[in-house]
Amino acid sequence: MNPGSVAVVVAEDIGVPSWDLYELSIPCTVFGKPQPDLADPWYDLRLCSTGKRQQDGSPTESGLSLQTRYGLDDLVGAHTVIVPSVPDPCVDEGRPLPSALITALRHAYDAGARMVSLCTGAFALAEAGLLDGRRATAHWMHTAQLAARYPKVRVDDSVLYVDDGDVLTSAGLTAGLDLCLHLVRRDLGAHVANQLARRMVVPAHRPGGQAQFIDLSVPTTDDGSLGPVLDWARTHLDQPLTVEDLAQRAAMSPRTLHRRLQAATGTTPLQWLLNQRLGRAQHLLESTDLPIEKVGELSGLGTANNLRHHFLKQIGVSPSNYRRAFPRAMPESSPSPQEPGPGRRGPTAG
Structure with a gap:
């Protein structure tokens, strides 16, 4: 089975601490490295920038620079679209997310993409209206803000991740890894997901309903x-x-x-x-x-x-x-x- 392409959003002027870069690295690690002995073909990973990072490598607060080859137009046509953590000011200060990103997320969903958020990436999906009427989660430190800002979302602060079919959301940090492995399990089966988890030296499976460990x-x-x-x-x-x-x-x-x-x-x-x-x-x-x-x-x-x-x-x-x-x-x-x-x-x- 061809698991298809995975488009990961890299927010413009991301300027966030290293733990947000960690969440960006999760889908890169799970989906970006071919595993021909487990499944061939593997996923086709694409990092898609919301703006100038597509052309140059702007520094982040962690001291690293990010440079991508794809833009928001490449979200349409992807089998899976993943939004890692959004910039902190968009969560803590209510600054608006780039309108081009919100529009691109809606277009990708309308085109049939499976939409996924890690940690505060849920704010982007919620802003796009993709979580309205759905159960969703985020890092426990931000679920109250998510619920207050988007009252149509049924926020669950007690779980690692929520699989609502074509829209999936996870809590923070390692819960994002749990969700990505869950996607592999859905796409390629439990054996492949378990073997991949073993190589990453992490638990093979933590149910999404398991509570966030705080x-x-x-x-x-x-x-x-x-x-x-x-x-x-x-x-x-x-x-x-x-x-x-x-x-x-x-x-x-x-x-x-x-x-x-x-x-x-x-x-x-x-x-x-x-x-x-x-x-x-x-x-x-x-x-x-x-x-x-x-x-x-x-x-x-x-x-x-x-x-x-x-x-x-x-x-x-x-x-x-x-x-x-x-x-x-x-x-x-x-x-x-x-x-x-x-x-x-x-x-x-x-």
């Missing part, structure tokens, strides 16, 4: 009384901690603890404890081969059924499926008591 920040406020008690709680997650326990440890009332923790982390003490327990469980599932029951016990989430309930609700996958996404070359037999895990969570972070 780091929970350790409070960095002037309220120095919180740090020690939160550190203590992280090392005692296997115990049945309560809000009263934390308040007593911090020598303050539960109400005061609630107020200060809410101000420092944006969440309540009960939710903070649950997030930390989930983060501990994630760490154990990623780095050990402990039974699910033991993971529930050490994380303080209790039984395997209780662990599964919270995983499905907060992260969107079962503990077993989550573990399968993190293969280990040398499984550990026991956890480190001082490493409660990355504290990553899903929908409740926004």
Whole structure:
């Protein structure tokens, strides 16, 4: 099967940090390098500039220069059109995207192209009206802006990517890689996608419905009384901690603890404890081969059924499926008591 051409939009005056260039590099890595032993023909990749980068190599803030051979006219006729992150001012300050880009996206879609956005590229698809009435996602830091600016879009801030048939959107950074591998899986089958993921040393498949993993920040406020008690709680997650326990440890009332923790982390003490327990469980599932029951016990989430309930609700996958996404070359037999895990969570972070 010929997977066709993939046109990747390079925004004019992109002037963005290197992590945006990373998202530009994802489709280049997945679709740009021929893999004749996996599928022949492979994808035909084209970088399409919105303006002057088609003629010269203008510098980005990362110190690199970009130069392309194709323009927006080349979007029409492509099988797949991918819009990586758009320039930050277009998201944070509401600056308009180039009208030529919006028109070209509409024309490409009308011509039958499959439309894809990575991270804040969803703003371009939304501006073109291609997300109206559809479920879509973006990086969790920008989903509120996306929803406010484009109320016709059903924004889902809790997933890695959304496949709505001919329009697909992803969250930020590595979620874009998940979506690109998903496209390969759709076009060329699971075997090809899995082999490609193996060569890239990444998980073969993370379901789009899996929640975005969001780091929970350790409070960095002037309220120095919180740090020690939160550190203590992280090392005692296997115990049945309560809000009263934390308040007593911090020598303050539960109400005061609630107020200060809410101000420092944006969440309540009960939710903070649950997030930390989930983060501990994630760490154990990623780095050990402990039974699910033991993971529930050490994380303080209790039984395997209780662990599964919270995983499905907060992260969107079962503990077993989550573990399968993190293969280990040398499984550990026991956890480190001082490493409660990355504290990553899903929908409740926004």
